[in-house]
Each structure stands twice: as C-alpha cells, then as structure tokens.
Amino acid sequence: MLSQVPTQDACLSCGACCAFFRVSFYWAEGLHMPEHYTEPVTAVYSCMAGTNQPQPRCVALAGEIGRQVSCGMYEARSSSCKEVQIADAQCNKARAAYGMIPFTALDMPAPVNDDDFNQVS
Ligand code: SF4
Ligand code: SF4
Numbered sequence: 001m002l003s004q005v006p007t008q009d010a011c012l013s014c015g016a017c018c019a020f021f022r023v024s025f026y027w028a029e030g031l032h033m034p035e036h037y038t039e040p041v042t043a044v045y046s047c048m049a050g051t052n053q054p055q056p057r058c059v060a061l062a063g064e065i066g067r068q069v070s071c072g073m074y075e076a077r078s079s080s081c082k083e084v085q086i087a088d089a090q091c092n093k094a095r096a097a098y099g100m101i102p103f104t105a106l107d108m109p110a111p112v113n114d115d116d117f118n119q120v121s
Pocket of ligand 1: 010011012014015016017018084085086087090091092094095
C-alpha cells in the first residue's frame with residue numbers, strides 16, 4: 001500500500017483524528033478546559049464537544065481538514081488527544097477516512113553521538 005513518511009509538523013496539515021473519533025476522557029480532565037468545549041457522555045466520562053455525533057468534529061479544531069488546521073486548546077488538550085500519535089493505527093484510520101495517504105511508522109533509534117555536534121554553515 002502507498003504510504004509516506006510524516007514530517008514533524010504533519011498534524012498541522014491534517015486534523016483527521018480530531019474529526020473522526022469520539023474524544024472522551026475522565027470527566028475531571030474537563031475542569032481544565034473551557035466549559036463549552038466539553039460535553040457529558042456518562043456520569044464519569046466527558047468528551048470534546050462535537051465529537052459524540054455521527055460526523056464528529058471537535059469544536060476546538062479550526063481550519064480545513066487535510067489542508068491547514070489548529071487546535072484551539074492545544075496546551076490543555078485531553079489525554080485522549082495526546083494518545084493518538086502520528087503514524088499509529090488510529091492516526092492512519094482517521095487519515096484514511098478523509099482520503100489521505102497513511103503514514104509509515106519510523107522506528108528511529110535515539111541519537112547517541114550528537115553531544116559534540118557543531119553545525120558548520
Ligand atoms: S490523524 Fe495523525 S497526522 Fe492527522 S492530526 Fe491526527 S495524529 Fe496528526
Ligand atoms: S482538543 Fe484539539 S487535539 Fe483534541 S480533538 Fe480537539 S482539536 Fe483535536
């Protein structure tokens with residue numbers, strides 16, 4: 001299957017996972033979020049407003065999916081938001097739903113010899 005290697009800022013031109021899943025979390029996480037950004041799901045779970053519906057889209061997501069997006073509460077986003085990682089199964093499932101090419105997961109070893117690296121221009 002055709003796939004591509006993600007860039008570090010790949011999410012800024014995607015946003016698919018913010019408009020595909022119900023983004024739910026333990027209700028107390030919502031105490032740190034603007035009230036209109038959350039909705040109750042059960043007695044103990046809340047979700048990002050707009051994501052508990054047949055065509056989900058988080059109300060905090062601004063922009064056009066697949067072109068340019070931003071999160072209106074990135075620093076305060078939920079643990080569920082943080083769980084999705086670029087190129088993981090959820091990421092690629094959401095991307096596929098929007099007709100975007102899946103990302104190839106890279107298993108990069110941690111750099112071990114950069115300490116004395118000096119860039120020469
Ligand atoms: S679907 Fe993947 S690439 Fe797109 S915003 Fe979510 S984590 Fe980023
Ligand atoms: S809070 Fe931000 S990161 Fe989380 S689903 Fe909404 S737009 Fe996406």
